Amino acid sequence: xxxxELTHHVQARIHRAVEAAERSTGLELAVAVTKxxxxxxxxxxxxxxxxxxxxxxxxxxxxxxxxxxxxxVVTSADAVALLDDDAAGRVVAAITAAMAHDGVAHAIEAxxxxxxxxxxxxxxxxxxxxxxxx
Numbered sequence: 001x002x003x004x005e006l007t008h009h010v011q012a013r014i015h016r017a018v019e020a021a022e023r024s025t026g027l028e029l030a031v032a033v034t035k036x037x038x039x040x041x042x043x044x045x046x047x048x049x050x051x052x053x054x055x056x057x058x059x060x061x062x063x064x065x066x067x068x069x070x071x072x073v074v075t076s077a078d079a080v081a082l083l084d085d086d087a088a089g090r091v092v093a094a095i096t097a098a099m100a101h102d103g104v105a106h107a108i109e110a111x112x113x114x115x116x117x118x119x120x121x122x123x124x125x126x127x128x129x130x131x132x133x134x
Contacts, residue, residue, distance in 0.1 A: 005066070006033060006104060013105040021112040025119040027079050028059040029112070033104055036065040045072035060088075062111060064095065064104070071095045071111070087118035 006014075018029050030052070036044045045063040054061055058078035064071050073088035083091075095111035102110075 005035075010103070010105045014108050017105075017109045017112045021116050024116045025082070026058070027082065027119065028054070028057055029115075030054060030059060030061040031064075031108055031112075032061065033064045033066060033108070035067045036063075036070075039068055041065045041068055041070040042072050045074050049074040049076075058082075060115065062091065062095070062108070062115075064108070066104075069099070082119045082122045083115065084122075087115075087122065090118060091115045 014031055014033070018031055021027075022029050030049075032045075032048060038044070041063065044065070045061065048063065049055060049059075049061050054074075055076050057076060059076045060079050060083055061074045062071065063074070071092045073083075073091050075083050075088060091111045091114050094114040095107045098107035098110040
C-alpha cells in the first residue's frame with residue numbers, strides 16, 4: 001500500500017517495486033508513504049502494523065513519514081529471522097540516502113533492493129543450491 005501526497009506515477013512505481021520484492025522474498029511487504037500526525041514515527045508505524053493485522057503473518061512494513069522525514073521498518077515475528085534489526089537499519093539507510101538526492105519512488109526502490117538482498121542473504125541455502133560433496 002502506498003499513501004500520501006504522491007502522483008499516480010510514483011504510486012505505480014512503488015507498487016511495482018513492492019510486488020517484485022514480494023516475489024523475490026516470499027514475504028508480504030507493506031509500504032506507507034504518509035504524513036504522521038506527531039513526531040513519534042516509530043510508534044505510529046507499530047500502531048499501523050498491528051491495526052492492519054500485519055503481525056499475524058510474515059510481513060515487513062516500511063513507513064516513510066514525509067513531514068518528519070523519518071523512515072521506520074517494522075517486522076513481524078515470522079519475518080524477523082530474515083530481516084533482523086541490523087538488516088532493517090540497512091534498509092532505512094538506503095532509503096534515507098536515496099531521499100537526499102532522488103525522489104520518494106527511487107528511495108523506496110533502493111530500500112526494497114536492500115531488503116531483498118538482506119533477506120536472500122539470511123536464507124539458508126536450499127537443497128537445490130547445495131553442492132554435492134566428493
